[in-house]
Amino acid sequence: MxxxxxxxxxxxxxxxxxxxxxxxxxxxxxxxxxxxxxxxxxxxxxxxxxxxxASSAGPKLVAKEKVVEQPPQRAESDEYRGDDGWFSVFISWIRIVVCFISMMFTTFIWALIMLVLLPWPYQRIRQGNIYGHVTGKMLMWILGNPIKIEGAEYSNERAIYISNHASPIDIFLLMWLTPTGTVGIAKKEIIFYPLFGQLYVLANHLRIDRSNPTAAIESMKEAANGVVKNNLSLIIFPEGTRSKSGHLLPFKKGFVHLALQTRRPIVPIVLTGTHRAWRKGSLHVRSTPITVKYLPPITTDDWTADKVEDYVKLVHDVYVKNLPESQRPQA
Incomplete structure (x- = not known):
């Protein structure tokens, strides 16, 4: 029933x-x-x-509110918040194009100067630095990032300058700010960069073959001898590559070997904000403030070859201490 x-x-x-x-x-x-x-x-x-x-005269439907899925929201601390609008991207592309054209122009002019100075290697180094000062400052002006420089009193030492590396902007800054009489060390493939690579070689900067450790060591020895003989400074990225995330990467040993052979002090340059301004692999430049901080020179007179790993860690720890949390090494 x-x-x-x-x-x-x-x-x-x-x-x-x-x-x-x-x-x-x-x-x-x-x-x-x-x-x-x-x-x-x-x-x-x-x-x-x-x-x-069942006790009522009609049905009783229990409704559940319609749930509308919301798109993921950025955290308030998101470092790129508000910078991805179409107008910002459009202006960024214009700035990059203007940078490229301007750089090609100054590179062509200084390449002609270098050809005239072929018999005089030191003068080519000097002109290469002047090219860097002019071009680097011009490119940073075009990009428009606010720049704060700290510790400038340490920027004219005869030293081995090292810097963290997370953005193309790092290169522009170091071109502009390193003293006259400084040579750089880069991978050998830089010669294939149109105009800039050829100027790099003409300016008597140094190249190493990272795929051949033996050849790289010999190149480092030659670089050290040239630095001492001609009373030059060096500029190098101890990480060996750009950090995509902006977090500090482990350091290679090359800068320590150069310090042991030249007995030059090491001047750390700490760059903050460049990874936000222009990320690796991106064509979007943001107007993020940038800080360039020169730290006091690290004396290397008493360094010994049996403690290379210790010196690498010592300098790496200096960077960890001076970088903001967003750029410190990932756990």
Whole structure:
């Protein structure tokens, strides 16, 4: 036997549901059953996923609010917040194009000067530095980033300058700020960069073959001898490559070997904000403030060859201490 009242109620509920289903579908709403019955008289009907109140004259549908999935929101601290609008990207591209054209112009002019100075290697180094001062400063002016320089009193030492590296902007800054009489060390493939690579070679800067450790060591020895003989400074990125995330990478040993052979002090240059301004692999330059901080020279007169690893760690720790949390090594 069955309860006739319940059955009549069920028939009514089915008819009412068919009507309501059409209305709610048209309005874009969804009816779902509640997670649990609210009292013992409610009976779950799997046909339309609602609860029927058997004691009432009609159906009682328990509605669940429609959940609208929201897109992921950026955290308030997101370093790129507000910089990805189409206007910002458009201006960024214009600046990059102007930088490229300007750099090609100055590179062509100084390449001609270098050709005239072929018999005089030191003068080519000097002219290469002047080219860097002019071009680097011009490029940073075009990009428009606010720049703060700290510890400038340490920027004219005869030393081995080292810097963290997370952005193309780092190169522009070091071209501009390193003293006259400084040579750089880069991978040998730099010669294939149009105009700039050829000027790099003409300016008597140094190249190493990173794929051949033996040849790289010999190149380092030659570089050290040339630095001492001509009373030059060196500039090198101890990480050996750009950090994509901006976090400090482990240091290679090359700068320590150069210090041991030249007995030049090491001047750390700490760059902050460049990874936000122009990320590796991106063509979007942001107007992020940048800080260039020269730290006091680290004396290397008493360094010994049996403690290379210790010296690498010592200098790396100096960077960890002076970088903001967002640029310290990842755990």
């Amino acid at each position: 069955y309860n006739s009242t319940w059955w009549k109620n069920l028939e009514y509920v089915i008819a009412r549901w068919e009507y309501d289903h059409k209305i709610e579908a048209r309005n874009g709403n969804l009816w779902m059953h509640a997670s649990t019955p609210r009292n013992g008289s409610e009976i779950f009907n799997p046909m339309f996923e609602s609860y029927v109140d």
